[in-house]
Amino acid sequence: MDHAEFRARAHQMADWIADYLETVGDRRVVSGARPGEIQGALAGGPPEQGEAFDRIFADFERVIVPGLTHWQHPGWFGYFASNSSPPSVLAEMLVAGLAVNGIAWQTSPAATELEQVALDWLRQLIGLPEGFHGVIQDTASTATLTAVLTARDAAWARAGRSPVLSCYASEEAHSSVFKAARLAGFMPEGIRRVPTDAAFAMRADALREMLTEDQARGWVPACVVATVGTTSSTALDPLRAIGTVARDAGAFFHVDAAYGGAAAVAPEHRAILDGVELADSFVVNPHKWLLTNFDCSAYYVRDPDLLMRSFAALPEYLKTAADSEVVNFRDWGIPLGRRFRALKLWFVLRSYGAEGLRALVREHVRLAALFAGWVDAAPEWQRMAPVPLGLVCFRHVPGGMTDGPELDAHNRRILEFMNASGEVFLTHTTLRGRFTLRLAVGQRTTEEHHVRRAWDLARSAVAEGVRGHSGLK
Numbered sequence: 001m002d003h004a005e006f007r008a009r010a011h012q013m014a015d016w017i018a019d020y021l022e023t024v025g026d027r028r029v030v031s032g033a034r035p036g037e038i039q040g041a042l043a044g045g046p047p048e049q050g051e052a053f054d055r056i057f058a059d060f061e062r063v064i065v066p067g068l069t070h071w072q073h074p075g076w077f078g079y080f081a082s083n084s085s086p087p088s089v090l091a092e093m094l095v096a097g098l099a100v101n102g103i104a105w106q107t108s109p110a111a112t113e114l115e116q117v118a119l120d121w122l123r124q125l126i127g128l129p130e131g132f133h134g135v136i137q138d139t140a141s142t143a144t145l146t147a148v149l150t151a152r153d154a155a156w157a158r159a160g161r162s163p164v165l166s167c168y169a170s171e172e173a174h175s176s177v178f179k180a181a182r183l184a185g186f187m188p189e190g191i192r193r194v195p196t197d198a199a200f201a202m203r204a205d206a207l208r209e210m211l212t213e214d215q216a217r218g219w220v221p222a223c224v225v226a227t228v229g230t231t232s233s234t235a236l237d238p239l240r241a242i243g244t245v246a247r248d249a250g251a252f253f254h255v256d257a258a259y260g261g262a263a264a265v266a267p268e269h270r271a272i273l274d275g276v277e278l279a280d281s282f283v284v285n286p287h288k289w290l291l292t293n294f295d296c297s298a299y300y301v302r303d304p305d306l307l308m309r310s311f312a313a314l315p316e317y318l319k320t321a322a323d324s325e326v327v328n329f330r331d332w333g334i335p336l337g338r339r340f341r342a343l344k345l346w347f348v349l350r351s352y353g354a355e356g357l358r359a360l361v362r363e364h365v366r367l368a369a370l371f372a373g374w375v376d377a378a379p380e381w382q383r384m385a386p387v388p389l390g391l392v393c394f395r396h397v398p399g400g401m402t403d404g405p406e407l408d409a410h411n412r413r414i415l416e417f418m419n420a421s422g423e424v425f426l427t428h429t430t431l432r433g434r435f436t437l438r439l440a441v442g443q444r445t446t447e448e449h450h451v452r453r454a455w456d457l458a459r460s461a462v463a464e465g466v467r468g469h470s471g472l473k
């Protein structure tokens, strides 16, 4: 493709994206593709001769697009949102065009320095104290793995390599925490799940008991992970109490605020980070609630030297004259090569400003509270957890039905009915073993009428005979 054709195609793609974003709400949220269908439509091997772009693009529209699930649909209530926004998309276009690699400062000084600036702006926006130094990781999973590896190395440095190291997170913590501990080489018995209270938040007293018990048998507590906004129910672990216990035990304290941390852009939600100054590291995902395209996970550490002790790698061929004066982010994480992710975050922070981001969070929290109010007011509907942020956990309990497989199946059918509409998409979880519907409000373009539609569909599911054993098509 020569430059003239590239220019024409780039204009065509920009129009296509703009049309898509304008009309995505008219599509069915979830693809109707059957397993293997897309592979089947693309069978054969790579072409011997290069093909015309028209042919490639025709197949993109014919085969690929119908196989997509539309995360930017305003009826998106599944998992947590994975937002984008027009300024973020524009930055991604520029980044693709530039195709720089931010291995080190010298490999693109602006990539490194903009990352420092954008992450410090984000730090200020969410009220993280000064003294936290940020680096962008691809995902919160990677950031947490980075934290757990740092914690492991610090524990080894302190206690030697023979004792059993232990790592603590609540039973409601994200699977990435337990995966990180496994990957970091923690023994299964040293990976501890701390019980939660009635609101699904970690019990600091239970953590202290576990730590005391484990220290008594000679184990070394390496790491405590608290969650601000758990994935199942957005429970808020009490950071100050947990951080105090972690510090008393000499453990590294990591805060996983992948989803919930974003809410702290609004001062009335700052209390969710009370005690965060006790943390050794902290992660929040701008790619969830803060309008920045996946992937962009902001990881903050209090002591970059501790981080670099685990991650610095300086073979001769990577040394540069600037090394003593600059930050080389390759030494702050696992991969060597690094995408220029700071540009989209900077475009977003400048385009929306603190006010724009606050307004977004406030509207989503308002809509979640509205939905929660409908659930609370409706006979036979039950809210399953507090709603501090943008997620409502709920279920339907028909008269006379008690906890068990029948009630779970009933609610699973409600979920299937709602999603089969193609207008909304919700996912589920279990809380204390009970099947629970999750309505996660967080997509940039979601409005009140979309939330209302979700509630209408939930009630229609019941009205149209999901009740009891009748089942649904």
Ligand SMILES: *Cc1c(COP(=O)(O)O)cnc(C)c1O
Residues within 6 Å of the ligand: 080, 138, 139, 140, 141, 142, 174, 176, 227, 228, 229, 230, 231, 256, 257, 258, 259, 260, 285, 297
């Ligand atoms: C979404 C989420 C994660 C995982 O985020 P990735 O960036 O996809 O790895 C981890 N922890 C919590 C609390 C989350 O909400």
